[in-house]
Amino acid sequence: MMPCNTHKTCFSKKRLGHGSQKRAEGQKSRVTTKADSDPKQQWSRTKKTTGFSQTPPNQQAVKTEMETPVPWTSSLTVYPGQSEWQEYQTAPHRRFPREQVHSVMKSIVEARLGEAQYTSSCSAVARELSDSIKEAAKSLSYERYKLISYVAIGQLRDSEVTCSSRGVWCPAADTFTEYTFKNDHLFALCVLFAVYQE
Amino acid sequence: MILTTETLESNKRFERSCYLNLLPLFFIQVAFNPDEASNAVKECIEGVIGGVDYSQNKVNQWTATIVEHSLTQLVKQGKPFKYIVNCAVMQKSGAGLHTANSCYWDTTTDGSCTVRWENRTMYCVVSVFAVAITL
Numbered sequence: 001m002m003p004c005n006t007h008k009t010c011f012s013k014k015r016l017g018h019g020s021q022k023r024a025e026g027q028k029s030r031v032t033t034k035a036d037s038d039p040k041q042q043w044s045r046t047k048k049t050t051g052f053s054q055t056p057p058n059q060q061a062v063k064t065e066m067e068t069p070v071p072w073t074s075s076l077t078v079y080p081g082q083s084e085w086q087e088y089q090t091a092p093h094r095r096f097p098r099e100q101v102h103s104v105m106k107s108i109v110e111a112r113l114g115e116a117q118y119t120s121s122c123s124a125v126a127r128e129l130s131d132s133i134k135e136a137a138k139s140l141s142y143e144r145y146k147l148i149s150y151v152a153i154g155q156l157r158d159s160e161v162t163c164s165s166r167g168v169w170c171p172a173a174d175t176f177t178e179y180t181f182k183n184d185h186l187f188a189l190c191v192l193f194a195v196y197q198e
Numbered sequence: 199m200i201l202t203t204e205t206l207e208s209n210k211r212f213e214r215s216c217y218l219n220l221l222p223l224f225f226i227q228v229a230f231n232p233d234e235a236s237n238a239v240k241e242c243i244e245g246v247i248g249g250v251d252y253s254q255n256k257v258n259q260w261t262a263t264i265v266e267h268s269l270t271q272l273v274k275q276g277k278p279f280k281y282i283v284n285c286a287v288m289q290k291s292g293a294g295l296h297t298a299n300s301c302y303w304d305t306t307t308d309g310s311c312t313v314r315w316e317n318r319t320m321y322c323v324v325s326v327f328a329v330a331i332t333l
Binding site for chain 2: 118120122123125126127129130131133134137138146147148149150151152153154155156157158159160161162163164165166167168169170174191193195197198
């Protein structure tokens with residue numbers, strides 16, 4: 001994150017990280033009703049002045065206007081789930097799809113491992129698998145999600161393995177998916193954590 | 199009159215300097231420190247399975263406890279991160295285990311660390327992933 005130079009923009013928390021890039025791409029426009037040269041609007045306005053307060057039928061609002069930066073001293077209403085600036089999106093528009101990713105993970109692992117044996121080269125296989133799962137999840141293009149894929153491949157012998165994980169995160173936005181694969185010689189545990197960047 | 203205006207001016211200057219000095223605090227994004235995290239995790243592991251042998255009945259409880267204690271210690275550090283802690287405990291019997299992880303994140307602020315620990319009867323591998331929260 002780059003520190004701001006002017007105190008005005010610093011306190012409005014606008015030019016931070018991704019937000020600054022998005023601002024450069026194109027300012028978000030807000031939809032407002034504007035009583036300009038629209039005859040229907042004028043009609044309602046004239047009606048209002050005469051004391052008649054019915055809105056005309058088929059009134060289509062909408063003239064968009066570009067937002068100007070709001071000084072930090074002015075009041076601002078931010079509704080949950082919406083924000084004037086992208087930085088304040090504390091909840092994702094689309095939640096990460098667990099079932100879809102589960103089926104993707106299943107197909108990748110079964111294609112890669114299938115009837116494979118446990119050998120010393122399984123370390124490279126584990127790395128390849130974790131990379132390919134991560135790339136597949138990335139290709140789904142869920143914006144603002146950071147991905148962590150974890151793969152453990154172990155030999156099937158007379159030993160037990162117990163694996164548990166826990167996280168401190170935002171349960172509304174963050175999630176995980178897991179898949180366990182087993183054949184005659186080895187087992188593979190694949191977990192994908194998706195953490196939302198607020 | 200002159201004195202009062204002077205003191206007012208100096209107060210203003212004092213306030214202004216405080217105000218400006220506080221500004222950087224809002225924008226310093228600390229990077230993850232893996233050494234601090236791995237020390238905290240090692241202590242947790244030692245505390246839970248330090249001098250004991252592998253026991254099938256207790257292993258579920260051990261992994262849960264290790265993970266919980268590690269998380270508590272990490273959160274106590276008070277840094278602006280979301281944490282994911284993963285713990286695998288395996289009995290020592292000659293079988294092999296390979297783990298790998300791949301991450302898509304901001305490498306300047308996020309990080310991970312892995313702690314491998316073993317005793318006479320078991321292995322324990324704990325991975326900590328820290329994802330920064332932008333303030």
